[in-house]
Amino acid sequence: MQMLDARSPASPRPARRIWRGAGSSRFAAIAILLPPALILFSLFVILPLTESGYYAFFDWNGYGTPQDYVGLRNFEQIAGHSVFHTAIGNTTKIVAISLFIQMPLALFLALLIYRKTPTNAVFRLIFFVPYILAEVAAGLIWSFVFDGNYGVTAAIARSFGQESFFILADRDWAFVAVMTVIVWKYFGFHMMIYIAALQGVPEDLIEAAKIEGAKRSQIVRYVQIPQIRPAIIVSAFFAIIGALQVFDVIIPLTNGGPSNQTHTIVTYLYSFGLTRLKIGFGSAVGVLLFFAAILVAVFYQRIFMKGSRA
CATH class of the missing domain: 4.10.220 (Light-harvesting Protein)
Structure with a gap:
């Protein structure tokens, strides 16, 4: 036994x-x-x-050991600086543009070219190339495009018999140009996320919807978009966090100008902190940006990611 x-x-x-x-x-x-x-x-x-x-609690230029303790004065100066308010507004605009223009554009194109065909592969490559391109290179290319003397916009204006328009030097239009470049630069990244998600949608669901008489728009709205909802949520998170970090595109385009009208939070930190050797002031801006990113991440995780898992 x-x-x-x-x-x-x-x-x-x-x-x-x-x-x-x-x-x-x-x-x-x-x-x-x-x-x-x-x-x-x-x-x-x-x-x-x-x-x-x-x-962040010191008035320090980056050399030696910080000794001039100023408490919360750096944060008080930031709160009272009008350029910082402009930077917050511009960052908010980039978030809105990313969510309501860039992402819908990426989804629209993904729905057109998500199927695996040689032609669609070519279009995917073309649309994805801007994202592969380095941010600084993209900024330099578009600075030439917007140049009022020798750029593409100048050539178009002269072809219509109009005077050259210096977009990047105009207080009202410079940030519009910046947002145009940002949409062009990053929509391909979101498009590829949606393409990968759409290719994972079961064809049986689409065929069943067609048999039931659903139109193309109804299939997209009631079948495909609900199926790729997790991908859309992740894409939106990347768009928001990326908008908080925009820097490399703006510096070669406008360097925050004209008249500090195109600053984001990161370019504000760079221009008013690092380049002016006010490391304590810049560190205070960095601390505020860090907590803003943490709040966004926690809020998004609790509200949207939780719903996605459910």
């Missing part, structure tokens, strides 16, 4: 051995892979954030 019990398939001992072996291998993998990741994360994320929070 003892021999039969030892060989019985119901004996828990082999299962325990397997569980212990899997647990030990998992622990070994964690012990090997986690310390390097924690070290890198601490060096390049935790430490800079901690130092920025410390420098």
Whole structure:
């Protein structure tokens, strides 16, 4: 009986051995892979954030040890600076443009070219190229396009017998040009997210909708868009966080001008903090931007991501 019990398939001992072996291998993998990741994360994320929070309470130019403690004065100056208010407004506009123009445009194009055909592959490549292009290069290219003397806009104006229009030097139109470049630069990224999601929609659902007499617009609205809702939620999150970080496109285009009308929060930090050697002031702006990003991430996670999982 003892021999039969030892060989019985119901004996828990082999299962325990397997569980212990899997647990030990998992622990070994964690012990090997986690310390390097924690070290890198601490060096390049935790430490800079901690130092920025410390420098924000000093009037410091970046040389030597910060000694001129000013408390909350940097934050008070930021709150009372009109250019910072302009930067917040511009960042908000970029968020709105990303959500209500860039994403719908990307979804529209994805619905047109998501099917796997050679022609659609060419169009996907063409639309995705702007995203591959470096931000600085894109800014320089479009600065030439908008140039009122030698650019494309100047040539178009002269062809219609009109005077050249310096868009990037106009207080009312410069930021419109910036937002145009941002939409052109990043819509391909969101388009590829939607294409990947649309290719995962079961064809049976679409065929069933066609059999029931649904039109193309009804299939998109009631079948495809609900099926790719998680992808849309993730895409919107990337759009919002990306809008908070816009920098490389604006610097070669306008450098925040004219008259500080095209600054975002990040370009404001760069122009009024780093370039003027006011590291404490810039650190205070960075702290505010960090908390804004955290609030957006937490709010979005609780409201939209939670609903998506449900």
